[in-house]
Amino acid sequence: MSRHAVADAVRTQESYLDVKGRYSGLFGWIFSVDHKRIGLLYLGSVFLFFIVGIFLGLFMRLEQLTMGETLMTANMYNRLFTLHGVIMIFFFIIPGIAGTMGNFFLPIQIGAKDVFFPRLNLLSWWLYLAGAVLALFAIFSGEGMADTGWTFYVPYSVQTGTNVTLALFAAFILGFSSILTGLNFIATVHRLRAPGMTFHRMPLFIWSLYSTAWIQVLATPVVGITLLLVILERTLGIGIFNPAMGGDPILFQHLFWIYSHPAVYLMVLPGMGIVSEIIPTFCRRIIFGYKAIAWSSVGIAGVGTLVWGHHMYVSGQSSTASIVFSFLTFFVAIPTAIKVFNWVATMYKASIKVEVPFLYALAFLFHFLIGGLTGLMNAAISVDVHVHDTYFIVGHFHYTMFGGSVFALFGALYYWGPKMWGKMYHKKSAVVALVLQLIGFNMLYLTMMYMGYQGMPRRYYDHLPQFHDAHLVATVGSWFLVTGLLMMIGTLIHSIFKGEKAPQNPWGGTTLEWQVPTPPPLENFDVVPTITSGPYNHKEEAE
């Protein structure tokens, strides 16, 4: 059956937003096993945390506005950057794309009616919620939020009187939630692809989610047990990492980064998947090097599990290990560069239609280029020894994670938002928000990199006079950035409630989600489609 026949067959069905299930109102959402509703549940919850994280970051920048104590004590600053890190990593980015866009579009893009384990899917959101409640307890009870930094390095995380145990337990529960999502996605990709949807006909977003899912399943348990060991040391005195009992604190760092480095690929791979969807759609042509992009996702996921030691060049690990880790880190740049070259090659001589999602994809490329190349600098041992624990590192990972992954998520909100809630956004305010974000982002993080290279250490609540001007620039940049972010969120909320009705295929996309009605019906497809060609076949469209 051709794609168009499928579209005709399902056009009459009721949208998943209107379907009355067993429950109505709020319960109709929080007990729904529909992957689309769960995707929106995730979207709402991660953005709630994102906004909290934004303001924590803003307060940190305000503290640096003047020298000495501006807004808060050094101790408060420590808690703030810990909370900022924990929220942005565990509550926002890790579930940020897989939980939201992945849940919503993975089944549709492979021609399935839902994920393989729908109830497990709902459970993973509930676990996320449980982790959130625990984190709130950690902030507001007893001695208050941990002040260890999001890495929870021992021995300090064992000695501090703050609520480290609760915070760790929250992270542990979130890990469980993330594992269940990964497990579900792998099973879905293996068992529920529509007839004819071979692996090499899957959209690249699916490839990236599939690679991510393996990282979620295989790496998360390692950090789970590591955090558990710190909890055991704090509660029962089992000092596996305590030198007084023969333990080795460096082992904690190894175990921590065995997960947490692959986790950065877990954060960025789905973002790359989104960009791989947006670029061919707005270039109106088949993507250049489909297989290379697809397999480079797997390559990044694979090699990415073997590079954790580059976080530990100055920790006292053996220099042989450092050299091997350094080499492997350079190596992981290859599959990453393959993607970038292919995206650029796709745009070359294409008849590009410039829309907001495409602009975000370009912003992704620009930021990710800077983030990626500074990553190579950090991979070199000699440079890293110089810039370790400085603002250079902070700037670098914000360029990859925020400027890269999160900007891709923003692009996805404009790209897929019309499909998800059936409404178009106001284009002008979306563009203004993006411009504000770009100005603010680069003022903030480029300046941070410059300061870091000059020697400004991270996690200090104060700074020396020679850094004052740069801090001023960065803080002003953060105001632009926050304004841009809030304006974007406002634009999206406005589009949900007041936007114009979106057509079935506003961008001329060729993947399956554009063949179903807007918003999609409960089970996506009335008749499961049979796939006869690759995902970005714009020729058929032109005929």
Add this chain to the structure above:
Amino acid sequence: MSNHAATLVAHKHPGDVEGVKIGMWLFLFTEMLLFGGLFIAYAVYRSIYSEAFHTAAANLDVTLGAVNTIFLLTSSLTVVLGIVALQKGKQKFAVLMIWLTVLFALGFMVNKYFEWSVKIHHGIYPGSPELLASHDKGEIVFYNLYYTMTGLHGLHVIIGLVVFFVVLYFIKRRPVVTEEMPFDILKHVRGGTRLAVLSEKGDELGTVAELDDKVELVDIRLTYEPVIEKMDPRNIIKLENAGLYWHLVDVIWIFLFPLFYLIS
């Protein structure tokens, strides 16, 4: 339509045993990596403190450990027998085998309880002043790892027990069957007649009020518990997955036993 579809979503792939097993295996991978972190820690510390590990291991009771190994290995056998029995439809034998598995697991935990009690009685437990004062660092690490790893393993045995009870509940439960039969009235009856559902013996099980001519269609919904213990085929996959989990618990113990008890 919509209500019907909403329930469909939740039970869509009861038949895809392969997919359910993929899910279980992925979960087992996560369990292996969870313990993997601890095995790495063990490897690191044993290479640093090989002498001390040797000395400390001598204090563990090999006999108790061996008995527990036999318990777990045998229980893996019983659970496999249970699965085969269920596949062949011999439900009673399957239930018996699951109970035997549960007994072995309980035996394992009781054994473990005595073993730990003795150690704790002698002042060997994490953070005890006696342990910290009179043993060298390598031995302290050994006992810390011993308690963490066997403790986490014990927790998995308990989880396994709970899983078996859940499976038992599903096997024992007589499935409630609901059948709907739309009944085209016009072909069969005229106004003023009364519909009734009769048992084989002719007893009235349920009646419908008198029908008039306007009625065109009657929906009959029968909800009943079948007398014959009809087995739900989904129970087999449930028990198989429980069995897989149990084998993992078993395999982890097979590594723990020599690494802690047999290295002296």
